[in-house]
Amino acid sequence: MNNDLPLTREAILDAAEQVLRRFGPDKTSVVDIAKVLRVSHGTVYRHFASKASLREAVTERWLHKSIAEPLEAIAGNVNGSAVERLKLWLEALIHAKQSFSLQDSEMFAMYAAVTLDTIEMIATHVDCLIEQIARIIRQGMDSAEFKPGQPEVLARSIFIATSRFHHPAHAREWLAETIDADFDAVWNLILLGIE
Amino acid sequence: MNNDLPLTREAILDAAEQVLRRFGPDKTSVVDIAKVLRVSHGTVYRHFASKASLREAVTERWLHKSIAEPLEAIAGNVNGSAVERLKLWLEALIHAKQSFSLQDSEMFAMYAAVTLDTIEMIATHVDCLIEQIARIIRQGMDSAEFKPGQPEVLARSIFIATSRFHHPAHAREWLAETIDADFDAVWNLILLGIE
DNA sequence: CAAATGACAAAATATCAATATTGTCCTTTG
DNA sequence: CAAAGGACAATATTGATATTTTGTCATTTG
Structure with missing residues (x-):
């Protein structure tokens, strides 16, 4: 029944994302996804x-x-000070998470659900983000903007210390009026520790 | 049907806690609690x-x-340095939460559920804890152990920055092997910022 | 023969009537 | 008359059963 040429993994992911956005993670079945692809659900299981x-x-x-x-893009931009870049990076992370939780709520719900299973994949993603922070910090240490230390350990600390603002388990708390002031305060604490 | 003398609010809380520990928050009904008190459930509603x-x-x-x-008891003890006391206090908070999540799991589940409703009461409890941290910090600032600053703001930052280790939404993550090393790293970051 | 199908079993989920629970309030009791 | 009881309506939960979904695989198709 499949008209279009070879069914790729990416095409399935596209369809899955589309159905997921429409019905949400709870109401999306593999059959629904296969239906969009005009394929039997057994075929989807050949790829996943x-x-x-x-x-x-x-x-x-x-x-x-x-x-x-x-x-x-932010972590890789070598212009400007490391402090500025680190703050920009953290604010971008937090803004992305908080805005997706409101404006792409089904995908965010999917992400929150997957995070609960504490899967390898999430750990890898987190490691990737921490590595980005570490790169900024390493540069700040090289230019003596930051106190010397272990960039990886410090990066992980900063990521964890800001969990409240980007971890999906805290999404409900992002609606509090104090959320921005709280981030400023935590940022100041971090800054005292690294500069 | 009530034999014992006047039914107090505290007696109801005792009974509720007992039933809650036995059946868990999901399976505990007001009728169950009233049964333990040998009272009709309508009577419980006279108090709550x-x-x-x-x-x-x-x-x-x-x-x-x-x-x-x-x-x-820790926050109020004026012996020893403020740094030591602050670390002891945080470790005690974290240890209490983490150990209750395993050993008093029904009450912890109750607490986690109530926390999701982000009720006034939880905010008050948190403010109370932050005030304890602030007292330790104020003392550390007075004795010049800590850099000068606003104890309340700093206390709130420290509480938030350590959320990962004491907020019930993170309970699943407390089983990770890296949890203690992660706290040490965050503690070091905080220490750099305050000393 | 690689890719897809569709029939199938097992597991999960929806349905809906029966049952239990919540919350109110008028009555009873000490 | 203050405190508790218990009947009651509205809401939520349970449990038995029908339906859907997941996942497999022998067969079909291009």
């Missing part, structure tokens, strides 16, 4: 071992293109 | 406006006696 792995793959791709990639 | 407010009251009392009160 399980529904869980499909959900993971969708989330992984979304995290990469919506979070990691845009942040990479 | 709703089941939700009863759950809140149970959680509030538990948080106070299991968390805030023991920590008060």
Whole structure:
């Protein structure tokens, strides 16, 4: 029944993302996704071992293109001070998460659900983000903008210390009026520690 | 049908806590609690406006006696350095939360559920804990152990920056092997900022 | 023969009537 | 008359059953 040429992994992810946005993670079945592709659901299982792995793959791709990639542009930009870049980077991460939780709520719900399973893939994504922070810090240490230290350890500390502002488990708290002031205060604490 | 003398608010909370520990927050009904008290459930409603407010009251009392009160002993002890006391206090908070999540799991589940409703009561409890940190910090600033600053703001930052280790939304992550190393790293970051 | 299908079993989820729970309030009791 | 009881309506939960969904695989198709 499949008209279009070879069914690719990417095409399945596209369809899955589309159905997911329409119905949400709870109401999306593999059959729904196959229907969009005009393919039997058995065919989808030729590309993904399980529904869980499909959900993971969708989330992984979304995290990469919506979070990691845009942040990479900030981390990789060597102009300006490291402090400025670090703050910009953190604010971008936080803004992305908080705005997706409101404006791309089904994909965000998918991501939050996958995060609860504490899957390898999430750890890898987090490591990737921490590595971006570490790069900024390393540069700040090289230019003596920051106190000397271990960039990786410090980067991980900063990521963890700001969890409240970017971890999906805290999404409800992002609506509080004090959220911006709280981030400023935590940022100042971090700054005292690194400069 | 009530034999014992006047039914007090505290007696209801005792019974509620007992039933809650036995059946867990999901399977505990007001009728179950009334049965333990040998009273009709209507009587319970003379003391609490709703089941939700009863759950809140149970959680509030538990948080106070299991968390805030023991920590008060640390915050109030004026011997030793403020740094030591602050670290001891944070470790005690974290240890209490993490150990209750395993060993008093039904009450912890109750607390986690109430926290999701982001109720006034939780905010008050948090303010109370932050005030304890602020007292330690104020003392550290007075003795020039810490850089000068606003104790309340700093205390709030430290509480938030350590959320990962004591907020119930992160309970699953407390099982990770890196959890202690992660706290040490965050503690070092905080220390750099305050000393 | 690689890719897809569709029939199938097992597991999960939806449905809906029966049952239980919540919350109110008028009555009873000490 | 203050405190508790218990009948009651509205809401939520349970449990038995029908339906859907997941995941497999022997067969079909291009």
